[in-house]
Amino acid sequence: MDRPNLPLNGLRAFEVAARQGSFTRAAIELRVTQAAVSQQIQRLEDLLGHRLFTRASSGLILTDIGAALYPVLTRNFDEIGEVLDRFQGGRYRETLHLGVVTTFAAGWLIPRLPSFEAAHPGISLRIFTHNNRIDIAKEGLHMAVRFGDRAAWPWLEAEPLAEAPLTPLCAPGLVPRLRVPQDLRAQRLLRSYRGDEWEAWFLAAGATCPPLEGPVLDSSVAMAELAAAGLGVALLPATMFTRQLEAGMLARPFDVDISAGRYWLAWPKGKALTPAMGQVRDWLVESGGLEQPSS
Incomplete structure (x- = not known):
């Protein structure tokens, strides 16, 4: 299909609906009505001559052509958005959305943000805390710090950050x-x-x-x-x-500890690292190996 004829509104509506699994949630993200989302996708289906979704009690299910189209759109929309973000405000700056399990955010990351920002003035780091149950792609994140066993996330790339017995x-x-x-x-x-x-x-x-x-x-x-x-x-x-x-707010009565996993930096498999993602990864990995506190 020639570029001038690409149905951009329909493609955008389809990508959001596929990612959210719902026309209603897609409408909320796009700030339009559910009917508008449905109409855009219907026009796209008419143009292609194929259905993109089937409906089920659990939500929207992609057809074969929808499953082929969705990752291509997601990857390219992400890349377009990332490039545009870098030039907002009249100067080059890359924004990175980082999901961080709350314990790591409060206990380690947030106190160190000033030193990160001083060393990386070209990166706008936006922190979103979570409780370790997170879908990086669905929540619009580039990367996430998670706690647990690496084998639990086979669909993600992951770098070890720190033990946390x-x-x-x-x-x-x-x-x-x-x-x-x-x-x-x-x-x-x-x-x-x-x-x-x-x-x-x-x-x-x-x-x-x-x-x-x-x-x-x-x-x-x-x-x-x-x-x-x-x-x-x-x-x-x-x-x-x-x-x-x-500060004497907590005390450690015993020296015995156990390992229940470690902190990891994760991002979707197959996603090429942007310059900001690479710098954040390097900074977090190099800052790993946290010291054990005294009792």
């Missing part, structure tokens, strides 16, 4: 009552959505894990706040809570 942290006033690991059985043990962590820690400590009850939290930052308030003992990556440990 888990260890019990609590309010300092609770430490005198925690002489041996078995003393934790008398305390409220705060739980994360990774349900097997306490069992693994007690096994490493040579003690028996008690029955686990109470709410499940998906934020290490929230668990740290509850622990600091004396409302329980949290199993946390101590390297991410150095400030609270040094």
Whole structure:
């Protein structure tokens, strides 16, 4: 198809609907009505002579031609947007959207942003926090810092950043009552959505894990706040809570820790790194190997 005849509005509507899996969510992103999105895609289908979607209870499903078209559009729209972003405001500047698991953002990244910005004035780094459950492409991110096992994300490229072993942290006033690991059985043990962590820690400590009850939290930052308030003992990556440990807000009663994964920098497979992505990757990787905080 000749360039002057490319149906750009329809292609854009199709790309957003395919990425969002819904005409309604596509309309919200494009700031138009759902009917407008549907009409644009209908015109594109009429022009091509093929259906691009089938509807199912779970949402939109791409047909074969839709599946062939979608990654080409996504890649090229991303590249166009990235180039335009670099020249906004009358000077060259590349914007990078970085998703960061909240614990890493609060405990490591945000305090170091001034030094990054001073060293990379041509990069506008936009931080979006998440709870480790994230779809990089769907959420419009270039890269994301995640925690866990590399094998859990086979569809992503990933660079290791830092180990973050888990260890019990609590309010300092609770430490005198925690002489041996078995003393934790008398305390409220705060739980994360990774349900097997306490069992693994007690096994490493040579003690028996008690029955686990109470709410499940998906934020290490929230668990740290509850622990600091004396409302329980949290199993946390101590390297991410150095400030609270040094300030006496939290204490580490035992030296035993376990590995539940590590922090990774991830981005979609097959996506070529822009200059900004490469510089952010290099800076994060070179800054890895975090020091363990003192007890």
